[in-house]
Structure formats: C-alpha cells, structure tokens
Amino acid sequence: MPDVLVLVDHDGEHVHKSTYELLAVARWLGDPAAVVVGSPGTAARLKDPLARHGATCVYSAESAEADEFLVTPAVDALELAVREASPAAVLVSATTDGKEVAGRLAARLDAGLLIDAVDLDSSGEVTQIVFGGSCTVRSQVTHGFPVIAVRPGSVEPEEHPVEAAERELALPPVDPAASARITARRLALAGDRPELTEASVVVSGGRGVAGADGFKVVEELADALGGAVGASRAAVDAGYYPHRFQVGQTGASVSPQLYIALGISGAIQHLAGMQTSKTIVAVNKDPEAPILALADYGVVGDLFAVAPQLAEEVTARRLGS
Structure with a gap:
C-alpha cells in the first residue's frame, strides 16, 4: 500500500492526541508514515508511541534550527518526504500552523488542498466544513496528490502497534530573510485541564x-x-x-x-x-x-x-x- 504522510504535532517530549487521530485516518488510505520535525533526538523520543498508534515509518527531520522558525522547517520536511515516498496523501492537523503548512506545501508541489476535513473514506473523498461552518460539502482532489488538514477531534484515535522503520531527512538551512524566526517564548500556565x-x-x-x-x-x-x-x-x-x-x-x-x-x-x-x-x-x-x-x-x-x-x-x- 502507498504511504500516507502524517505531520507529527508534539511538544518535544510528547505526541499530541491530534496526531494519533491523523494516524487512524491515514490507515484508511494506506500505510501511515509519521514525519517528525524538531531538534536532534526528538524523533527517537517519539518513535515508540507513534509505532504503537500505527506509524509504519518515522521520518526524522531534525536540525538545531528546526525549533527556531515558524512553519518553514515543517514545509521543507514534508516536501522532502513527499519526493522520497510519493505518498497517496499528506495529513496535517487543521490548527493555525497546520493550515499554513498545508497551504504552502500544496503551492510548492502543485498538489490539491482540502482544509477543515471532518471525515474521509478509503477513496479519498473528504467531508469538509466550509464558509464559516454554514455548509458541509464532499470534495475530492482531481489534480496531484491531496494535502488534507483534518479538524482535531473528528476521529477517535486507536492503538495499532506495528514495527516502525526509521528514515532520516536532511533539512536544508532556513533562509532567515524568507522565514519568520521565533525570538522569544513565554510559557502559559496550563493547569490540570486538558488542551x-x-x-x-x-x-x-x-x-x-x-x-x-x-x-x-x-x-x-x-x-x-x-x-x-x-x-x-x-x-x-x-x-x-x-x-x-x-x-x-x-x-x-x-x-x-x-x-x-x-x-x-x-x-x-x-x-x-x-x-x-x-x-x-x-x-x-x-x-x-x-x-x-x-x-x-x-x-x-x-x-x-x-x-x-x-x-x-x-x-x-x-x-x-
């Protein structure tokens, strides 16, 4: 079966629930392959939980500056993974960053873009929420491969343990003139409540x-x-x-x-x-x-x-x- 690339949302130590949802969706279309973007050592820490949720391959896209820029390293990593794997689809979470990653990747690779998906079937037909939530439509990409941003919470994650292969992606240096650099971080008090x-x-x-x-x-x-x-x-x-x-x-x-x-x-x-x-x-x-x-x-x-x-x-x- 063809690979289905999943961009991993994480905090450096833990995989976010939305990624496990994407891995469940990816199994409907092919073999889930997780793309981890971060500082050196991140993919090794996240490999086991990703494999436990069905990732047959973990692409490691790591560099010292991967956490210093917004969006660009993730787009670069997915582009490299697409060129290597020729996937059936690319899945990202429909967060603010995820939607930007999806749009930029689709523009780079002349791929089809579907945003705010809440369901999809094995044929690749997607149910989307559009026009500010006023309409629900069924869509399918007819040119290139689909890049799909799936709304978090749309699918229940489930464990599907497999052996995950490891592959490395050599991230190119980020062009500071064409990318947004993170200059400071401020921790927000999360408390005991879930995200x-x-x-x-x-x-x-x-x-x-x-x-x-x-x-x-x-x-x-x-x-x-x-x-x-x-x-x-x-x-x-x-x-x-x-x-x-x-x-x-x-x-x-x-x-x-x-x-x-x-x-x-x-x-x-x-x-x-x-x-x-x-x-x-x-x-x-x-x-x-x-x-x-x-x-x-x-x-x-x-x-x-x-x-x-x-x-x-x-x-x-x-x-x-």
Whole structure:
C-alpha cells in the first residue's frame, strides 16, 4: 500500500492526541508514515508511541534550527518526504500552523488542498466544513496528490502497534530573510485541564457569563467533567477570558464528545468552531438564541443556577461510583 504522510504535532517530549487521530485516518488510505520535525533526538523520543498508534515509518527531520522558525522547517520536511515516498496523501492537523503548512506545501508541489476535513473514506473523498461552518460539502482532489488538514477531534484515535522503520531527512538551512524566526517564548500556565483542541469535554462561556468572575462557574463545571474551558469571541473581546481559549472561526476549532455552551448566543463565527461536536448542550436565558437550534439538548434558564447544579450532580455521581 502507498504511504500516507502524517505531520507529527508534539511538544518535544510528547505526541499530541491530534496526531494519533491523523494516524487512524491515514490507515484508511494506506500505510501511515509519521514525519517528525524538531531538534536532534526528538524523533527517537517519539518513535515508540507513534509505532504503537500505527506509524509504519518515522521520518526524522531534525536540525538545531528546526525549533527556531515558524512553519518553514515543517514545509521543507514534508516536501522532502513527499519526493522520497510519493505518498497517496499528506495529513496535517487543521490548527493555525497546520493550515499554513498545508497551504504552502500544496503551492510548492502543485498538489490539491482540502482544509477543515471532518471525515474521509478509503477513496479519498473528504467531508469538509466550509464558509464559516454554514455548509458541509464532499470534495475530492482531481489534480496531484491531496494535502488534507483534518479538524482535531473528528476521529477517535486507536492503538495499532506495528514495527516502525526509521528514515532520516536532511533539512536544508532556513533562509532567515524568507522565514519568520521565533525570538522569544513565554510559557502559559496550563493547569490540570486538558488542551482545548484535544479535550473530550469542553465547557465554554459567552457574553452571558457577564464578567471574568462569572467564568468561575464555567471552570467549576469543566473541572467536574474533567474537561477544558473555552470562550466565545464576545467573551474574549470583553476581557472575560484569555484569547488562547477562544472557540470559533478566528479561534480554535474543536470537536469533543461533549460541548457545553453557557451564555453563548450562537453567532455563526462561534458555531463554525464547535458545530461538529458529537453532543452539544446549551444553556441560555433567551429561548430564541440560535445555539438552541443547533444543540442536542437545550436548557432555557439562568446559567448561574443551572451550571452549579449540574456540577454538583456530576461530582456526587463520581464520588458515588
């Protein structure tokens, strides 16, 4: 079977869940081959978990400057892997960086580009969310090989242990004049909650939370469910919660098993980032709020009364079990 290249998302020590999802998708099309871009030694640390999730080959694209530039080293590595493997497809996570990598790679190699895929079949036909989440379409590349950016959370990862071969890719020097260099890094406090795009449960707050203090209710429910906290653009713009937690067209796209929206009206910009969630629960005082039409379960009521009761009941059941 042909190789299907998967760009590995990682923090240098651990593989992100979204990569395991991509490896599961890759098996539908061919033999998954993981491309690891990073500083020397990164691929060796990540090889075992990648093989455990089905990577039949691990391409190591390492250099001292790989972590010093945005996007360019990943594009270079994928280009080298494509020329060596002639893959059936290239898969990346549909994150901000992943979409840029996909677009630049497709432009370099005159390949077909499909963004925000939420499903695909063995023939390569892809289901996409387009036009800000207002339409779902089926697409297929008819020129060149497909470069597909898959929305995190769209597929459940699964272990599929194999023996992984190792291959090295010699990254070319990065041209500083044509690339964005990382000049500083600032660690963000992550706490004990899962990453927003990788969480199976997300609880988000909107303008109805009515302030930064109101987000304590959102956090308490998220913690009771073992989930991540999100926020609408309105809440972020109002300064209620940090921008990195924004869910929506200009924020993160999520597809958790459970999405709970507290005080979010449901503007199309927000729906574009969460409407592929498996189960959606909305709590809003306005019975005409657009999000209630999308939700699987809707509660018309005061979120400050509903959310604490739900958190209390979830905690009681957990302790009871």
